[in-house]
Amino acid sequence: MEDKVSLRRTTRYLDEAPSRRSSSASICVHLWISLFLLLSSVGTSHAARIGDLGETKILEQAIRFFTFQDPSVRYALVGSMLLGISCGLLGSFIVVRKMALVGDALSHAVLPGVAIGFLWNMSKDPVAIFIGATIAGLLGTVVVHAIKQTTHLKEDTALGLVLAVFFAIGICLLTMIQRLPTGNKSGIDKFLFGQAAAIGANDLKLMALVTVLSVVVVYVFYKEFLVTSFDSGFARAVNVPVQLFHYALMLLVAFAVVIALQAVGVVLVSAMLITPAAAAYLLTDRMHRMLWLASLFGLIAGAAGAFFSFLGPNLPTGPFMVLGATSVFTLAFVLGPKHGVLTRWLRQRSRSSRTKRENTLKSIYHVLEARDFKGDGVSLRELAERRRETVEEANLQAAQLAKHDLATLHEEGNVIFLTPIGFQLAAAIVRNHRIWELYLTNQAQIASDHVHEDAEKIEHVLGEEVVRELERKLGYATTDPHGRAIPNLDEIRRAAASGSHDTLVGYGKRP
Amino acid sequence: MISPVKSGAKNTNDRASGESGAPPLEVHDLTVAYHKKPVLWGVDLVVPPGKLIGIVGPNGAGKSTLIKAAMGLLPINSGWVKIFGKEKNYRRVGYVPQRESVDWDFPVSVMDVVLMGRYGHLGLIKRPGKRDREIARDCLDKVKMLPYANRQISNLSGGQQQRVYLARALAQESDLYFMDEPFAGVDAATESAIIELLHELKSRGKTILVVHHDLPTARNYFDMLLLLNMRVVAFGPTDEVFTYELLQKTYGGRLTILSEVAEAVRQRGDGG
């Protein structure tokens, strides 16, 4: 039973021990979760320190928020969450299509439309503003396209032009409106930085409509959006109308931008499109999961923004939503289980320490081999000589091996005995190295004195499958180009499994 | 030219040219310009079915442009392109674009990419079903990439990515294939695997056009060659077209690398 276990353990070592690898990943997940909880609980008390607001007032506001006493709170919260979902969902396509700056230009270009929509009825009529803003946004994309088609100006210049000029027109109109007698109370200036509290019942209906529409369209036409985003050249070959879906996406993005305007503001809407989606992009390798995550993160950012802006008088919502989204992004960036910066650093460290261990094992094997596997243990001095390091360094390496159950130390730590697993692993590494050398000299016809370095690197990462294939290709050869024996792993394993240790050469003693 | 007569017996060649017997690809007086600079000028071409055709020429000669224009990816200044007798008939083409055209960080798996080849058969809205997945697995197996089906595509080598592209085109189950530099930057093993696959396709009556960058191998790989340098210099069976004079014409003065090839050609010519 124990031998079966050891066999399995060895096989896992040979195929890279996953348990070691995932421990760093699970550390990150735990860190991530606890940080998240910490941040969300600290949020309230931290908010007390900003500005000149008293503690009791903050708490009052927070309670008011969470008990949903105010209908305006309900509208603000629900609306913010809805816009977060639609921005996150559509923003995912913007991120993978590398159109972040198109999104930015679009969201600035809507401003004149907002102003004209307001002027239509001289009031903050959601429908009029919606239509005006959408038309302005789409007009902006048309102008960008026209500039690119008809002049030599490049895309970034065209986007910058449209962004700033349309915005300027909007500002002119806005300032003109503000000088009108009715203009001052219009609340139109809230469109610049957003004020979730301004969301009314009619706004909410529109937001819900747009969000549902986006979700439905993306769901139904998922594969079309996928293929046109991934490889638009190929999409034609499978009969998917590329231009149609591009315009459809632009239209939906315009809708999402416009409904988000009131809460997030013109200037920062593009951040709501990009940041939650970018965070999702870092956390998954599949598009459909990215869409889910992006919507979730958008929702969280929206809610956070609504909450924080509620805490003080006249705090704009937009910036808080953006910071919420950015916090999520930063967490994903640093702690993401697959691609996070911290995760990768930890993985890199564990990989290099594993390589070091394997090299030590290999040297021990060489020492044993050099004396025909006579004698049991390898002294620290012999190891140090072999690896051309100091005895202290050899000592450290030996301790590492002992820690991972690959060797045991005897005679006050001066002699190393490999454990069964350690020996099998050592043999496997040596085998990989020699088989690879043999392959390179035979099949690839590289001179035998050139192959050593390549093999040094490859021996640690050859997978079981590849080694089997090599063995087969080389006709199960038993010696390497330098005439040394290639360890036969099956023999070693079988002997270990059967428990007949004395038939096995060079097998370390058990304590 | 191809016989337009419909015979009673349905041989593979007949089926591969489409119901009407139209050639897989017909190009008439095609001119494509990029920012007022012509890249293709007056290209006329009729491609017979069931052949493996290489498109060769110097850099900038319009080889990729020809494929892209045929797929409607570039605007055509004049002339037309017909695929199986119809214009804009892109869905009949198994298309392998250049590898650089895609962002390999895109969050999709190998299987997702190959399934995209089935979209043409599904139409809008409908999702890939069991049969589509089987076909996709089959195609992945043909290119020996089945074990990688669930990997995200950035974790692949250049040769592996190329094979995934090929599998996707196979999944389309087309009769005509366009391949844009499928051998660029792939290892020798992948290259021979791809050629094997192409010959297999050809034996089933498919027509394949390949933009190829390496002249020496072009001679061995393809039945027919299209020598292109903005205009068609020559088009025909490899043996007839791969002559020093025609290659000189195609490559202008840039034939420096081809001394051994030219030598081999001359020798063969002398030998008969």
Add this chain to the structure above:
Amino acid sequence: MNLIPPFNFHDVVIAPWTTQIGSFGWIALMGFFVAAACGLIGNYLILRRMALVGDAISHSVLPGLAIAFLLANSRSSTVMFLGALGAGIVTTLIIEVIHRKSRVKQDAAIGITFSSLFAIGVIIISVFASKVDLDQDCVLYGEIGNVPLEVPFVTVGPLTLGPESVVRMGLVTAGVALLIGFFYKELLISSFDPALAMSVGINPTIIHYTLMAVLSMVVVSAFESVGAILVIAMLVLPGATASLLSHRMGLIFAITILHAALSSVLGVHLGLWLNCSLAGAMVVMGAALFALAWLFSPMHGLIRWWMRRGALEEPETASVTSSTPI
């Protein structure tokens, strides 16, 4: 409707040059300096396809300014410049870290960085409204109209130069012009071919960071007059217009300055008439000039494009051999 005030010819067109020259003169001059400085350096943004980095820097100077004001509690120019410089450097660094250390691409990295930094800036100025003398809306479109009100004017010896911000902006503009003049070759070569630049001993990275630093300083000087968003227009409009009209760098720079002058003067008139944001009006007039260039440009104009569609010249290549029969 009352939105568009009646066009009083005298008030809008004549008065600024006569009775009101005291105030509108300075405003127009300020506008000219801002547009000229931005436009000159903006030409390099256009050439290097970095127009949107300009967008990013213009947004991200805000937290730099806000923090600088908060810490230093003063409005001195040095404080402002330092704050802007710090912000510019931080922005560039963050963008690099994001897109080099993860699979997030550069466009998204730019967007995330500048919007977060801008958000931080807005929060600071909202929350510390008493301590930071920046108004939320002013941040977006500036208040160039305040310029003549900056009394007392700066004096150098017996000479009264003018409002402080105008003098400052004038110096910045002169500085930019001199810089471009002295380093003309270096800037040109590193914009067109960084590899070539390296081979002749010019380090494109140094040029890049210097350009970014100068850009930050120009942007921050322009900030209070035109705000964060309109400065983007000032960066890109003059150069884009000029490049539609000429292909020679020298002429392009000249047209840039001309465009700056025209758009600011005409902008003052427009703003006076419509009673709207003056900076906005300047951009609108600049855009109108761009539109004219776009339509009528002898090389790239729409009219030309329409007339010339489809006409191609036959290429000269090796003559064609007849196709070998299949």
